[in-house]
Amino acid sequence: FENLLTFHHQMEAVSHIAAGVAHELRNPLSVIKGFLQLAKLTNDHQKYYDTIMSELNRMNGILEDFLSVSRRKLDRRLQSPANIMHSLTEIIKAECLLHDVEFHLKLTETDQQVHVNESMVKQVMLNLLRNSVEAYGESNTNRVLTIETKIENNQYVIEVHDNGKGMPESVLRQLGKPFFTTKARGTGIGIPLCKKIIEDHGGSFHIQSTYNVGTKVVITLPLEMQTGDNSPY
Ligand code: ADP
Numbered sequence: 001f002e003n004l005l006t007f008h009h010q011m012e013a014v015s016h017i018a019a020g021v022a023h024e025l026r027n028p029l030s031v032i033k034g035f036l037q038l039a040k041l042t043n044d045h046q047k048y049y050d051t052i053m054s055e056l057n058r059m060n061g062i063l064e065d066f067l068s069v070s071r072r073k074l075d076r077r078l079q080s081p082a083n084i085m086h087s088l089t090e091i092i093k094a095e096c097l098l099h100d101v102e103f104h105l106k107l108t109e110t111d112q113q114v115h116v117n118e119s120m121v122k123q124v125m126l127n128l129l130r131n132s133v134e135a136y137g138e139s140n141t142n143r144v145l146t147i148e149t150k151i152e153n154n155q156y157v158i159e160v161h162d163n164g165k166g167m168p169e170s171v172l173r174q175l176g177k178p179f180f181t182t183k184a185r186g187t188g189i190g191i192p193l194c195k196k197i198i199e200d201h202g203g204s205f206h207i208q209s210t211y212n213v214g215t216k217v218v219i220t221l222p223l224e225m226q227t228g229d230n231s232p233y
Pocket residue numbers: 131132135162164165166167171175180181182183185186187188189190191192215
């Protein structure tokens with residue numbers, strides 16, 4: 001009986017990890033797919049080559065993350081979050097183009113640096129981007145996605161705002177629970193993972209949403225280094 005229990009727990013762990021890996025790889029995979037489609041449509045292969053290559057590298061990095069036994073240490077560097085957002089522009093634009101979404105980028109505080117793990121912050125943004133473009137139904141016509149960076153209350157703030165279908169109270173109540181999804185092919189890992197990554201940075205992650213109006217994700221990152229488990233010092 002004990003062996004069976006152990007086996008059950010192991011299988012459960014394996015399936016959770018597998019779902020996590022699959023979820024994380026789906027983002028770069030869909031970017032690569034989109035860029036290959038664009039490359040074919042526009043016949044401009046050179047233009048998309050770099051992004052495809054960098055997404056492949058990202059997939060590689062994600063796999064390494066999952067494979068590394070100790071994922072505890074968060075390797076952070078002083079960087080401008082606005083610049084990280086800027087470096088994602090081409091990917092976001094392409095994704096928005098494919099989903100017929102108008103994209104607005106309002107970057108302020110471009111010189112302000114924060115201790116971040118760049119690839120994890122990118123992972124968060126691409127997860128949010130994916131959720132936003134998936135939040136538009138057929139009836140949504142004026143689709144607008146806005147990403148904004150600013151400083152408020154001595155915190156670095158990143159906001160992602162979409163005018164998609166929003167979330168009813170019943171969804172909002174469950175939001176953040178691992179594996180909670182309303183999508184036929186969803187995994188329910190995106191939001192919990194984003195929350196964990198931002199909280200590992202000493203920041204906060206909040207979602208405001210109104211059904212049939214839209215969704216706003218507010219991320220804050222501390223301006224001062226807060227010492228804790230994940231301190232790079
Ligand atoms: P998944 O995308 O795999 O379903 P997530 O953890 O990323 O998992 O999201 C959980 C659920 O939260 C989604 O299934 C969806 O119902 C809701 N959700 C997340 N982001 C948005 C958004 N921008 N607009 C509307 N609903 C959202």
